[in-house]
Ligand SMILES: Nc1ncnc2c1ncn2[C@@H]1O[C@H](COP(=O)(O)OP(=O)(O)O)[C@@H](O)[C@H]1O
């Protein structure tokens with residue numbers, strides 16, 4: 001019960017949010033279509049499980065028939081006693097077997113529905129994730145996204161089989177009570193009289209236990225987030241020599257978790273003794289009532305034996321129901337978190353990047369343009385900028401000036417704000433282009449290009465799947481990374497997981513350049529893509545850049561003077577505004593912002 005305790009804890013800590021309601025119509029509505037896809041399996045699973053429960057209820061009753069109708073029946077002869085016993089034993093055996101088989105089939109099919117549903121929901125979540133607005137990722141910790149994708153879905157996976165199991169337990173409970181009462185009302189009613197006591201025990205136990213389980217959840221999420229934070233920040237941890245400190249913190253958190261888990265376990269076990277005591281009490285009451293009835297010849301011995309067997313079974317379904325109660329609540333909570341995630345608005349409606357419909361030539365224009373992210377704080381103010389097709393321009397400015405924002409807007413990653421000026425490519429407003437138009441013709445190379453699982457070749461043709469080997473090799477040669485790649489044992493087929501981490505930042509950067517060159521975009525943006533490559537010679541970078549900038553509009557956000565000098569036009573961005581623009585010699589002669597920049601940041 002304490003095992004799967006994933007879940008984003010940043011959100012509300014109220015009981016309902018932690019544990020969910022028993023019955024959340026929205027979750028049921030949303031999950032039903034998934035289960036409906038496997039309606040045949042679901043039906044088989046449910047029917048078999050319920051059938052198995054009903055058959056199991058019958059078994060003690062056959063013992064009663066065997067004893068009362070045959071063994072202990074003086075009214076029939078030995079021969080018919082024997083044949084009757086054989087018959088009832090056969091029925092008994094067959095019923096046991098059938099109960100076992102139906103239970104087996106039921107479990108298998110329920111598990112199947114669970115696994116298929118789980119897979120479908122994960123696929124939907126993943127494809128949803130890929131299309132979410134980038135703002136979402138800025139706001140949300142990757143740990144909590146992961147816990148939704150993994151933890152909450154697996155929580156939900158069990159929900160259907162738990163619901164069926166709950167039905168089966170209710171059926172068993174009703175069956176046992178009814179049979180007890182029908183066989184002998186006095187024995188039945190007197191032994192069932194302890195059941196209300198059990199319910200009282202449960203009602204008293206529930207809130208205390210719930211608090212303990214919530215404490216466990218909070219504690220484990222602290223442990224997990226501490227784990228993932230240190231994982232993500234391992235470089236900082238080691239650089240700043242924080243190992244011992246963080247270790248101590250982590251130990252405190254695991255200790256908290258251990259204590260709360262032990263406490264919850266104690267509470268969870270605390271319910272067992274009362275259940276056992278009440279079972280025994282019910283048996284004692286039944287024995288007492290039965291002995292009186294036998295003396296008066298008012299009950300048969302078989303009824304009494306069967307009643308005892310039923311009473312022993314009575315508490316299993318009750319105990320199961322209690323367990324399932326919390327599990328269903330938890331599934332509902334996971335379900336509502338999960339569907340809440342699936343309801344987050346997508347920003348990108350079409351992700352596949354095929355052939356563009358509108359061929360881009362590469363002229364970019366901002367006109368009286370203002371921009372604010374979701375938080376409505378204006379980060380770009382009155383931008384007027386004209387970038388000629390095929391030209392090379394540079395954005396320079398302090399951190400936070402708005403350079404990356406400006407560049408991201410051109411790629412279409414963020415839609416412009418409504419009525420806040422114009423951004424157009426080839427004189428057509430950017431809103432008129434599809435994702436596919438922009439995605440296939442504009443490329444952005446970042447400071448630390450991400451290499452995906454797969455071979456180097458896979459990574460090089462990541463943006464252009466149909467690239468031929470020849471194209472790839474030519475691109476790598478002109479960028480200057482070919483020699484390095486063929487020096488590796490497996491050349492272009494070297495897998496990134498083996499080598500990726502061992503590549504220097506400079507080599508990864510050149511990989512990013514080669515990837516961009518293979519894509520052959522009409523507009524290329526390098527966002528501080530040259531600031532970290534000291535391991536590669538200046539000359540090599542200059543050569544690579546010259547190749548890259550040929551035949552396309554190129555925008556470089558740069559720190560290096562040598563790179564900036566390559567550009568036809570330089571925009572100095574300050575506080576979200578264009579402070580100066582012009583080419584190197586013009587801006588130098590102005591002796592203002594740009595001049596100061598070259599003095600301070602580049603020359604040393
Ligand atoms: N996704 C975002 N949501 C809200 N504000 C953002 C986001 N990205 C950047 N900003 C803000 O926009 C401003 C410009 O950032 P950015 O374009 O990254 O600057 P630069 O690339 O010049 O360092 C900063 O104040 C930054 O805090």
Ligand SMILES: [Mg+2]
Nearest residue numbers: 403404405527
């Ligand atoms: Mg930036």
